[in-house]
Amino acid sequence: MVQFRNGFYADVRVEDRFCTVISYKDGALEEMKNPVERQAFLRVYDGKLWYYASTTDVAHLQKTLDGLYAAATENPRILEDPIVRRFERNRDTLDSFGGCSVRDVPLRDKQALLLAYLPLLNEDACVKLAQGMYLDRNSQFCFQSSLGADIRYVYQTCGLAFSFSMAEGEKKFSGHWSKAGTRFDELQGLEEAIRAALREHAGFLRDSVQAETGKFPVVLSPEAAGVFAHESFGHKSESDFMLSDESMKAEWQLGKTVGSPILSIAEYGGVPGSGFVPYDDEGTKARKNYLIKNGVLAGRLHSAQTAAALDEGLTGNARAKDCSFEPIVRMTTTYIEGGELDFDQLLAPIEKGYYIKTIHHGSGMSTFTIAPCLAYEIVNGKLGRPVQISVISGNVFETLGLIDGLTKDVELLSFVTGGCGKMEQYPLPVGFGGPCVRVSAMNVQ
Amino acid sequence: MEKEFIRETKRTITLNVTGGKIDSFREIEKTTGTVRVYENGCIGIAGCLGEPDEAALTEKAKEALAFGVPYPCKLEGALELEEVHDAEILPIADFIPTMQDFLDRLGALCPKFAFSNKIGLEYSRTEYRNSLGRRLVSAGRQFYVSLVAQNRGSGNLFDTFFAWDGDYFNAEELLDEFKKEYDAFFRPVTLEPGRYPVLAVPDQLLYRFGRHFLGDLYAAGASLLSGKLGQPVFSDRLSVKDDRNPATAQTTCFFDAEGCVAPDFRPTVVENGVLKGLMTTKKTAAQYGLPDLGSADAAYDGVPEPGFHKTWVEPTAETLRELVPEKAVFAVVASGGDATPEGHFATPVQMAYLMENGELVGRLPELNISGEFFELFGKDYLGTVHDAPLPGTILSAFMMDVSI
Numbered sequence: 018m019v020q021f022r023n024g025f026y027a028d029v030r031v032e033d034r035f036c037t038v039i040s041y042k043d044g045a046l047e048e049m050k051n052p053v054e055r056q057a058f059l060r061v062y063d064g065k066l067w068y069y070a071s072t073t074d075v076a077h078l079q080k081t082l083d084g085l086y087a088a089a090t091e092n093p094r095i096l097e098d099p100i101v102r103r104f105e106r107n108r109d110t111l112d113s114f115g116g117c118s119v120r121d122v123p124l125r126d127k128q129a130l131l132l133a134y135l136p137l138l139n140e141d142a143c144v145k146l147a148q149g150m151y152l153d154r155n156s157q158f159c160f161q162s163s164l165g166a167d168i169r170y171v172y173q174t175c176g177l178a179f180s181f182s183m184a185e186g187e188k189k190f191s192g193h194w195s196k197a198g199t200r201f202d203e204l205q206g207l208e209e210a211i212r213a214a215l216r217e218h219a220g221f222l223r224d225s226v227q228a229e230t231g232k233f234p235v236v237l238s239p240e241a242a243g244v245f246a247h248e249s250f251g252h253k254s255e256s257d258f259m260l261s262d263e264s265m266k267a268e269w270q271l272g273k274t275v276g277s278p279i280l281s282i283a284e285y286g287g288v289p290g291s292g293f294v295p296y297d298d299e300g301t302k303a304r305k306n307y308l309i310k311n312g313v314l315a316g317r318l319h320s321a322q323t324a325a326a327l328d329e330g331l332t333g334n335a336r337a338k339d340c341s342f343e344p345i346v347r348m349t350t351t352y353i354e355g356g357e358l359d360f361d362q363l364l365a366p367i368e369k370g371y372y373i374k375t376i377h378h379g380s381g382m383s384t385f386t387i388a389p390c391l392a393y394e395i396v397n398g399k400l401g402r403p404v405q406i407s408v409i410s411g412n413v414f415e416t417l418g419l420i421d422g423l424t425k426d427v428e429l430l431s432f433v434t435g436g437c438g439k440m441e442q443y444p445l446p447v448g449f450g451g452p453c454v455r456v457s458a459m460n461v462q
Numbered sequence: 463m464e465k466e467f468i469r470e471t472k473r474t475i476t477l478n479v480t481g482g483k484i485d486s487f488r489e490i491e492k493t494t495g496t497v498r499v500y501e502n503g504c505i506g507i508a509g510c511l512g513e514p515d516e517a518a519l520t521e522k523a524k525e526a527l528a529f530g531v532p533y534p535c536k537l538e539g540a541l542e543l544e545e546v547h548d549a550e551i552l553p554i555a556d557f558i559p560t561m562q563d564f565l566d567r568l569g570a571l572c573p574k575f576a577f578s579n580k581i582g583l584e585y586s587r588t589e590y591r592n593s594l595g596r597r598l599v600s601a602g603r604q605f606y607v608s609l610v611a612q613n614r615g616s617g618n619l620f621d622t623f624f625a626w627d628g629d630y631f632n633a634e635e636l637l638d639e640f641k642k643e644y645d646a647f648f649r650p651v652t653l654e655p656g657r658y659p660v661l662a663v664p665d666q667l668l669y670r671f672g673r674h675f676l677g678d679l680y681a682a683g684a685s686l687l688s689g690k691l692g693q694p695v696f697s698d699r700l701s702v703k704d705d706r707n708p709a710t711a712q713t714t715c716f717f718d719a720e721g722c723v724a725p726d727f728r729p730t731v732v733e734n735g736v737l738k739g740l741m742t743t744k745k746t747a748a749q750y751g752l753p754d755l756g757s758a759d760a761a762y763d764g765v766p767e768p769g770f771h772k773t774w775v776e777p778t779a780e781t782l783r784e785l786v787p788e789k790a791v792f793a794v795v796a797s798g799g800d801a802t803p804e805g806h807f808a809t810p811v812q813m814a815y816l817m818e819n820g821e822l823v824g825r826l827p828e829l830n831i832s833g834e835f836f837e838l839f840g841k842d843y844l845g846t847v848h849d850a851p852l853p854g855t856i857l858s859a860f861m862m863d864v865s866i
Binding site: 038042043045046047048049050052054055056066067068069070071073074088145146182183184188189190191222225227252253257258260261262263264265268269341343377378379380381382383384385386387388405406407408410440441460462 | 478480481482484485486487488489490492507509511512526529530531532576577578579580608612614615617618619620673678679682683684685686688763764765795797798799800801802803804806807808809810812828830832
């Protein structure tokens with residue numbers, strides 16, 4: 018691809034991204050496109066500063082790379098640099114989607130699939146505005162470094178996303194339902210699932226009541242638990258936030274108890290789906306990392322820069338949103354591991370609480386938040402009426418310690434819309450999930 | 463067949479800051495091209511990354527007509543207008559040393575904080591042409607500081623933000639204000655729960671209600687505002703616009719993605735409490751019989767969709783002291799909140815200062831704020847001040863329930 022020079026570290030990442038977007042609103046075609054974009058991101062490091070460039074002129078990468086070399090300063094000892102010494106030199110070609118690439122599925126088949134589902138959205142008169150989308154992405158990544166790394170792999174997702182705005186008299190409600198996979202044929206036969214989702218949302222519109230505010234036991238669904246894991250602890254495990262303040266390493270010492278002993282949170286880029294990152298954007302191979310193991314701080318997420326600064330190993334979490342940006346420490350697929358209970362056992366001890374089934378969004382700092390979409394009251398160990406909740410929140414560490422029940426079954430979720438945001442880089446596809454999680458007290462508003 | 467051609471260029475120079483030191487330099491120049499053609503009630507779109515070949519894009523756009531995406535052809539008429547404000551803010555060669563000097567001075571003033579994130583320069587240029595003779599050129603520039611501050615030893619990802627953007631760099635101005643916030647950060651204060659004026663960037667509240675201003679949701683009857691166009695629904699002191707004016711929105715193009723130019727470059731959504739406009743495109747405006755707000759947005763290869771770029775709220779006060787003379791909560795970071803379908807809004811406030819007489823008194827503990835949509839922008843809306851505490855900043859005040 019390019020000729021690297023001695024005296025510098027450099028790498029080049031190229032993405033050939035094929036996408037399909039088909040969108041209907043109220044039965045009418047809104048958008049249909051399937052662009053192919055080629056873009057590259059180049060990095061040169063001289064031991065003092067990183068120099069970055071992004072280009073769509075993929076045919077002339079050498080010129081862009083030479084421009085970066087000209088800005089940097091030659092360093093004969095660059096190979097001794099602690100960051101450079103950490104880089105892996107993997108050489109691999111990985112295509113899990115040979116024979117089932119969404120590039121090979123005719124556009125008309127994708128359109129027909131979506132069209133077949135659209136009438137379902139209008140089966141209840143309370144739906145006033147319905148939107149349906151088919152989305153897919155097939156990205157061919159190529160990564161080469163001056164150390165000899167040479168990696169090619171394919172990332173693929175496809176899915177359907179429906180949103181519906183409902184109204185009946187003065188009552189308003191908006192909901193969504195989506196299904197994401199990695200192969201087109203996974204999107205067939207979803208009629209009953211879509212109907213059930215619409216029935217549940219219509220029931221919410223008609224019957225939901227305002228939740229009581231205050232502190233209550235809360236049960237999180239796998240979706241809500243996954244967001245909780247991602248927001249409450251995943252972002253805290255991104256080591257770049259430890260680089261600026263030298264006291265952070267002592268504050269976040271591995272082995273420290275940070276949560277309930279039944280809580281384990283893992284992170285792994287090898288999970289198929291939207292968080293699939295077999296090699297990160299610095300060429301590091303994915304591996305399973307525990308962030309919390311049995312309530313104890315067990316690890317954190319790294320780029321080569323953060324691993325070198327904290328003298329820890331690479332984890333495969335240097336990721337960029339696309340080839341417009343440099344890789345920074347990001348999550349891949351983050352999940353809570355399962356426990357020993359079934360769902361009824363999880364609910365049984367709760368006299369008055371709430372079950373968060375689906376969510377609009379979540380966020381996490383010292384306080385984490387989840388904005389529920391579908392939520393239900395729990396009364397005497399049983400699910401009750403649908404309830405409206407603006408936001409549930411809690412101090413992260415207090416809440417991690419208040420987890421007192423997990424179901425056995427774990428669900429890992431993929432997405433074709435939205436993604437994770439971190440400063441300027443949004444959205445980055447990730448996966449998350451977990452079992453159903455019971456927290457003995459959370460703030461409900 | 464009618465046609466639109468758009469060329470956009472954006473050049474960004476970004477420095478990454480870690481522990482108060484610059485550790486990377488990124489320069490990106492990105493050009494995109496778009497051609498939209500209209501025929502028989504449909505739109506055909508072609509876009510490219512890189513320098514556009516207009517003739518080739520036009521052919522592709524014609525081919526895309528076969529997709530049959532319905533879209534009314536309502537191009538804006540002849541007009542030639544240029545707003546070019548893209549003079550260099552700082553020479554690129556001086557950018558790293560100038561900013562490192564600024565960071566060193568900031569670090570000396572605020573020794574208990576560790577700073578990270580980005581400082582950058584942006585230069586953007588958009589050219590729009592259509593077959594009815596409209597030719598528009600908008601070029602802008604922006605310098606921004608977006609620094610995350612960690613209180614050393616707190617163990618937190620971040621404790622507060624120091625941020626500003628504008629079309630110039632004045633180190634003294636920024637250092638002076640950041641030092642005031644730094645000093646207030648280390649003066650912990652408390653507040654009894656109750657109702658207080660809450661001062662915030664208006665988007666922190668408006669953002670969660672943005673969907674109710676969408677034209678299609680409004681027309682479907684599923685918006686909290688449905689049926690209220692032209693009616694007084696909020697405080698008569700509240701006027702909300704989408705800011706495309708180069709004087710205050712430095713890198714926002716003064717026209718929308720369909721070449722619409724609003725009076726004063728600010729499409730009006732709410733004027734003196736009356737709902738005057740909804741977020742529309744030419745398609746949704748025509749489809750639902752709504753006024754065309756002129757705030758369409760579009761990806762370089764996408765169909766126009768309703769957009770909103772920078773909230774502009776009419777000022778009602780000259781100074782912070784005039785706006786909130788008594789005790790007030792200044793919500794600096796309020797992340798993760800939302801509203802119920804009926805409009806009950808609540809959010810935690812991760813970083814807040816207590817203000818009195820318009821001055822920072824000290825840092826409040828994490829707290830929660832809440833209110834109702836129509837009341838927040840109605841009887842509980844207290845007003846808005848511009849250029850405080852820093853030039854270009856807009857802060858609005860709302861009476862809200864505060865719990866700690």
